[in-house]
Amino acid sequence: MTEKTALVVSAHSADFVWRAGGAIALHAARGWKMTVVCLSYGERGESAKLWRQPGMTLDRVKVEREKEARAAAEALGVADIQFWDLGDYPIDLTQDAFYRLVDLYRAIHPAFVLTHSKEDIYNHDHPAVTDFAQHARITAQAHGHNPHQKVLGAPPVFLFEPHQPEQCNWKPDVLLDITPVWEKKRAAIECMAGQEHLWEYYTRVALQRGAQAARNSDKKITYGEGYQAVFPHVVESLA
Template sequence: MNQKNALIVSAHSADFVWRAGGTIALYVERGWKVHILCLSFGERGESAKLWKQGNMSLETVKQARKEESEGAAEILGASVSFLDCGDYPLRVGDDSLFKIVDAYRELNPEFVLTHSFKDPYNFDHPLANHLALEARIIAQAHGHNPGQSVIGAPPVFLFEPHQPEQCEWKPELFLDISPVWEKKYNAFQVMGAQEHLWDYYTRVGLQRGVQASRNSNKKIKYAECFQCVYPRVADDLL
């Protein structure tokens, strides 16, 4: 049986934990290989707790966030790598873009998760979205590194932003993550630099669980939800 793979393109070192940790853990338990690609460590804009301690350097903060991210990924069962493209602002040249393309071609993912198209509170997030989609198109191009196998057309799902209404994001697919909630919450607790988000994303999980239950005949306590970028292709409607 061929290994099935999934790719997560995360702008910062913690984004994947809050927004897709349950999905990652769920698919790992199903035997999939899930790889998380972090474009930055979130060292400037998402590490206020560390900077407030004083006597911090950029490299010290980066290392701390890297260790947190690796610890969270280990709990979820995924692999993780970092491009170190900067944070506030995130800036990505062609060399880094092609590394994302390489990840697509090496993994040939069945699906990809990334950020929303818009986020007026964090410009790094829509940039990560753009890069994930652009890299997908390049990875399909026979003229890019001829001789390599090109990928097909993996569906791309956009995980929930911090303030979805302002980001023009709406839930189109709910996933029951109740069986792996404890893993997700344990991963939260590794992300000490953003402890203030633990309770917030617990409430999000519960809220989406209620909505998932109302849109199904299931009792769901915790859920994650996604917006679809491309039309979904299936053999039937169920």
């Protein structure tokens, strides 16, 4: 039996926790190999609590952010977490990093991809990363790119929720029940000590998406995550 794999392309080292921790934990619990790529540590723009400590340095911030993210990944059951250290505010999405991501697509052949919204007026790193991730996906599908390798198929791409969705033209069309793994996501959230102010915010988001998921189904759902699909769903039945 072929191992099922999925890829999460996270701009900063906490994004995968707030926005996709439930999906990661849910699939990991079902035996999927979840790969998370943190392109940046979020060391400049998303580490204010750390920078308030006396004598803090950029290198120390990176160390702390990686420590937090690794602990969160362990709580979620992530099989492989990678830190590419491409800078922050702004992120530097180099050509070398681009082809590294193409190679990763071809190495793991993910069944689906999770990444950022197409717009985010509050954080330009996020839409830059989703464009980067999807461009790499397209290149990994090209038969003329490294033709000795097996080309990537057509994994669906789901865009996870931005911090202020209404301002980012993001509208969920997939609601995922994460109730069975909520405790794992909450544990991962609490690993992100540098952004403690977001713990309750993303708990409220999960409750809201859970309420929406319950209303759009016949299931009892308490916690949920919302996603926006990039491509049409290809199905064999509408039931």
